[in-house]
Amino acid sequence: MNDPLHNDAPFAAERALALRVREHVVRMAQHGGCFIGASLSCTDILVHLYSRVLRVRADAQGDPERDYFLLSKGHDVPALYGTLAELGFFAKGRLAEHLRAGSHIYWHPNRAIPGIEFHSGSLGHLLAVGAGLALDIKLRGGAGRVFVLLGDGELDEGSIWESLLVAAAHRIDNLIAIVDRNQFQANCRTEDLTPLEPLQPKFEAFGCAVRRVDGHDFAALDGALGTLPLSPGKPSVVVCDTVRGKGLPSLEGRADRWFVDFKPDEIEGLVAELHGEALATLSSAPLHVR
Numbered sequence: 001m002n003d004p005l006h007n008d009a010p011f012a013a014e015r016a017l018a019l020r021v022r023e024h025v026v027r028m029a030q031h032g033g034c035f036i037g038a039s040l041s042c043t044d045i046l047v048h049l050y051s052r053v054l055r056v057r058a059d060a061q062g063d064p065e066r067d068y069f070l071l072s073k074g075h076d077v078p079a080l081y082g083t084l085a086e087l088g089f090f091a092k093g094r095l096a097e098h099l100r101a102g103s104h105i106y107w108h109p110n111r112a113i114p115g116i117e118f119h120s121g122s123l124g125h126l127l128a129v130g131a132g133l134a135l136d137i138k139l140r141g142g143a144g145r146v147f148v149l150l151g152d153g154e155l156d157e158g159s160i161w162e163s164l165l166v167a168a169a170h171r172i173d174n175l176i177a178i179v180d181r182n183q184f185q186a187n188c189r190t191e192d193l194t195p196l197e198p199l200q201p202k203f204e205a206f207g208c209a210v211r212r213v214d215g216h217d218f219a220a221l222d223g224a225l226g227t228l229p230l231s232p233g234k235p236s237v238v239v240c241d242t243v244r245g246k247g248l249p250s251l252e253g254r255a256d257r258w259f260v261d262f263k264p265d266e267i268e269g270l271v272a273e274l275h276g277e278a279l280a281t282l283s284s285a286p287l288h289v290r
Helices: 009-027 036-041 043-053 074-086 092-097 126-139 158-169 199-205 218-225 264-283
Strands: 068-071 146-151 175-181 209-214 236-241
Touching: 009 036, 009 043, 009 074, 009 092, 009 218, 009 264, 036 043, 036 074, 043 074, 043 146, 043 175, 043 218, 068 074, 068 126, 074 092, 126 146, 126 158, 126 175, 199 209, 199 236, 209 218, 218 236
Parallel strands: 068 146, 146 175, 175 236, 209 236
Antiparallel strands: none
16 A cells, blocks of 8 residues: 555645544444444545535535435444534534434434435445436436445445446446445455455446545545546446554454444543554655645
């Protein structure tokens, strides 16, 4: 993987936002816990999408010409909650309601939360929903696009590939699937359970245009997502290579840390680690002189 800080000097605001979102994720990993590893692996992807790519605003959430974002890997919703709260879709104070009785801020996306377009939970469902949305937009002559974030373990679901066949057959090129390729599903590695590689030719064989990038490199994400579709007349797939638990070296790449429930004192230690790692990464980055 490339060092993202070699390439993304113009993305300092996104790095800062991603750090704040990661802190929200860590703080949600108590009083019931959360799927912290995969939430942290997709944080940079979500931050980049909402900062630079998606045509959607907190003050115009019902705009019929907006883009749509669907979190198919719904268990990673803490990262989405944190991103939406930071960007003003709802008050950040509501994040403290995570998993409280009666709260809509819980395990999976719920449309009762501002910014959430569709419920999700069971893996393998939302790419089909996204294809239907994207086709409807095209039939109505709209300009909106539909982005669906998938987990790599989720690719085991046959419904994913069926949806891609239909999307390719109907030339639904306003559908963009993004794969969080963190190499894990639940408590094991994908390649040890049901090998997925080589991914790019698989997607190409199903009629998609494909790019593969470092999912923590904002410049690389911008290069892949800045001009869509990747190929006219084809659904786009962007495979993002990521690190489970990114930002917390003590948790990164650990099969036993896919779901956690920390005590409050442990949370403060992890927040300190998160900020210390961010500072260390910045201090080791090359100096950019203009």
